[in-house]
Amino acid sequence: MKLLQKLTLVLATIGMGIWHGYAGAQAETESVRVLPASEGQVMLSYAPVVKGVAPAVVNIYTKKIVRSRRSAMFDDPLFQRFFGDNFSFGSPKERVQGSLGSGVVVRENGVIVTNNHVVEGADEIRVVLADRREFDAEVVLTDPRTDIAILKIDVGDAPLPTIKIADSEDVQVGDIVLAIGNPFGVGQTVTSGIVSATARTQQGISDFGFFIQTDAAVNPGNSGGALVGMHGDLLGINTAIYSRTGASNGIGFAIPANMVKSVLRAALNEGQLTRPWLGIKGQSVTNELAQGLGLDRAGGVLIDAVYPGSPAESAGLMSGDVIMAVAGKEVVDEGGLNFRIATLENGESVSVVVLSGGMLKEDQVVLALPPEDPARDLTKLDGRHPFQGVSIANLSPRFNDELQIDPFLKGVVVLELEDRTPAARWQFLLPGDILLSLNGMSIRSVADVAGALEEDAAEYVYQFQRRGRVRQCQIVPNGSFRCADVR
Incomplete structure (x- = not known):
C-alpha cells in the first residue's frame, strides 16, 4: 500500500476533521448548492443583494x-x-x-x-x-x-451602512459573486461572476499570497472594492487583475475576508500589526521532494529548521517533518501555510498535522508572537570614522519579520546611510548588509560596533554578509577601499 494511502487511513482515526480538504472530503455541515428548478428561479435578480451592500x-x-x-x-x-x-534653472519641479x-x-x-x-x-x-x-x-x-x-x-453620530465580513473558508469554486467598485472612475459599478478558484498562491501580489480568483469583471479603480456573496456578506477585497492590457480578462484576485479580519483586528485593538509565528524555516514540497519523501504527489511544507524556544519546538516539531494541515485545512505550499498562521491570533492553540518519520501525527501548537531578543537598539553611529551616519540595529525574529528577511538571521543589520557621509558617497556598506566583524572584533550586537569604533584607527577592516555572500573590506587612510569575497 502506498504511503499516502496509509496516511489517509491514519488520518481517519485522528478525528477532529484534520484532513478536511486533503482527501477531497466535504464537511456535512456545508450549505447545499442547488440548480434553479423553475423559470421563476432562473429569472431571479441580484438587485436585493446589491441594494443591501x-x-x-x-x-x-x-x-x-x-x-x-x-x-x-x-x-x-x-x-x-x-x-x-x-x-534655479533645472531645479526639481x-x-x-x-x-x-x-x-x-x-x-x-x-x-x-x-x-x-x-x-x-x-x-x-x-x-x-x-x-x-x-x-x-x-x-x-x-x-x-x-x-x-x-x-x-469622521461622520459624526450618524451610523454608516456596513457589510458583514464572512468566513472566507466557506467560499467554494462555482459560487456566484459580485464585484463592486469604481472602475476607471466612472462611478459605482457592479459586475457578476463566479469563484474561479480558491487558495490561489504564488501570484506575487503580496507576501501572503492566498487569493480568491473570480471571473467577475475587475478593472483599474476596482482595487479595494468588495467581492460579495449571495448572502450579502464580504468574501474578499478586490486587489488585482491578470491582464496584459490593464483591462479585465476574466481573471481577478481578491484578498480573502479572513485576512482582512486579522488586519482589522490589529488596527482596532492593538494599533500595530504583529503576526503570530510557528518558528520554522521551510520550503514547499515539490514533485521532486515528494518522491524523496515517499509521497505520490506534491503538497505540504518541509521543515528545514526550527527556532529554539519557538512554538514549533515546544510542540515537538522537528527538522525533516512535513506540515500537511493546519487547523483542519490542507497546506499545499509555503504561501498557504503563512496565510493560515497569519489569520490566527496570538496565544491560540491550533492543530497541526505533520508527516514525521514516515508516520502521520497531530500536534497542538500554541502560537506566540516572534520574540524581540535582543532588543533592536536602533542607533545612528557618530564620531570621526568612516561609519559616521550609518544607522544599525540588532536583528531578532520580530524585527526580522518587520524587515521581511529570514527570521533566523542574527547580528547587526545596516538600516540606512545618512546623506553626504563617507558611507553614502562610497557605498562601502548598503542597507540590508549584516556586519560580522570590525577591526578584529566579532560583531554580535550594536554595542559591539560602538566598542570597536571607540578608538581611532589608521585603517578599518570589516566583514559583512550581503544576500548570502560574505565579503571583507578594508578602508585605507587615503579614503579608498577594497573588498573581496570571503566565501
Missing part, C-alpha cells in the same frame, strides 16, 4: 506631490562654480499626481478597508460615499505585506 462601498480619491528629478549636470561642481549653488480606487465600510463609525496600494504615499485621501457625501480620511494602519489599509472618516 452597495451603500457600504465607497470611492477613494488620492493626491500626492511628486517631485521630478533634475539632471545631474546641475549638481556638477564645475557647473556650480560658474552659476552658484542657488541657480512639483506636480500633483492623482489616483482612484474603492473601499468598503466595515464599521458604522466610519472604518473603511481598502488596498494599501490605493493610498500608499498619498498626501490627501478623499472618500466619497454612495450618497455622494465626501470626507477626508486618515490612515489607521497599512500593511504592505497583505496589500490592506484601514482608513477612518
Whole structure:
C-alpha cells in the first residue's frame, strides 16, 4: 500500500476533521448548492443583494506631490562654480499626481478597508460615499505585506451602512459573486461572476499570497472594492487583475475576508500589526521532494529548521517533518501555510498535522508572537570614522519579520546611510548588509560596533554578509577601499 494511502487511513482515526480538504472530503455541515428548478428561479435578480451592500462601498480619491528629478549636470561642481549653488534653472519641479480606487465600510463609525496600494504615499485621501457625501480620511494602519489599509472618516453620530465580513473558508469554486467598485472612475459599478478558484498562491501580489480568483469583471479603480456573496456578506477585497492590457480578462484576485479580519483586528485593538509565528524555516514540497519523501504527489511544507524556544519546538516539531494541515485545512505550499498562521491570533492553540518519520501525527501548537531578543537598539553611529551616519540595529525574529528577511538571521543589520557621509558617497556598506566583524572584533550586537569604533584607527577592516555572500573590506587612510569575497 502506498504511503499516502496509509496516511489517509491514519488520518481517519485522528478525528477532529484534520484532513478536511486533503482527501477531497466535504464537511456535512456545508450549505447545499442547488440548480434553479423553475423559470421563476432562473429569472431571479441580484438587485436585493446589491441594494443591501452597495451603500457600504465607497470611492477613494488620492493626491500626492511628486517631485521630478533634475539632471545631474546641475549638481556638477564645475557647473556650480560658474552659476552658484542657488541657480534655479533645472531645479526639481512639483506636480500633483492623482489616483482612484474603492473601499468598503466595515464599521458604522466610519472604518473603511481598502488596498494599501490605493493610498500608499498619498498626501490627501478623499472618500466619497454612495450618497455622494465626501470626507477626508486618515490612515489607521497599512500593511504592505497583505496589500490592506484601514482608513477612518469622521461622520459624526450618524451610523454608516456596513457589510458583514464572512468566513472566507466557506467560499467554494462555482459560487456566484459580485464585484463592486469604481472602475476607471466612472462611478459605482457592479459586475457578476463566479469563484474561479480558491487558495490561489504564488501570484506575487503580496507576501501572503492566498487569493480568491473570480471571473467577475475587475478593472483599474476596482482595487479595494468588495467581492460579495449571495448572502450579502464580504468574501474578499478586490486587489488585482491578470491582464496584459490593464483591462479585465476574466481573471481577478481578491484578498480573502479572513485576512482582512486579522488586519482589522490589529488596527482596532492593538494599533500595530504583529503576526503570530510557528518558528520554522521551510520550503514547499515539490514533485521532486515528494518522491524523496515517499509521497505520490506534491503538497505540504518541509521543515528545514526550527527556532529554539519557538512554538514549533515546544510542540515537538522537528527538522525533516512535513506540515500537511493546519487547523483542519490542507497546506499545499509555503504561501498557504503563512496565510493560515497569519489569520490566527496570538496565544491560540491550533492543530497541526505533520508527516514525521514516515508516520502521520497531530500536534497542538500554541502560537506566540516572534520574540524581540535582543532588543533592536536602533542607533545612528557618530564620531570621526568612516561609519559616521550609518544607522544599525540588532536583528531578532520580530524585527526580522518587520524587515521581511529570514527570521533566523542574527547580528547587526545596516538600516540606512545618512546623506553626504563617507558611507553614502562610497557605498562601502548598503542597507540590508549584516556586519560580522570590525577591526578584529566579532560583531554580535550594536554595542559591539560602538566598542570597536571607540578608538581611532589608521585603517578599518570589516566583514559583512550581503544576500548570502560574505565579503571583507578594508578602508585605507587615503579614503579608498577594497573588498573581496570571503566565501
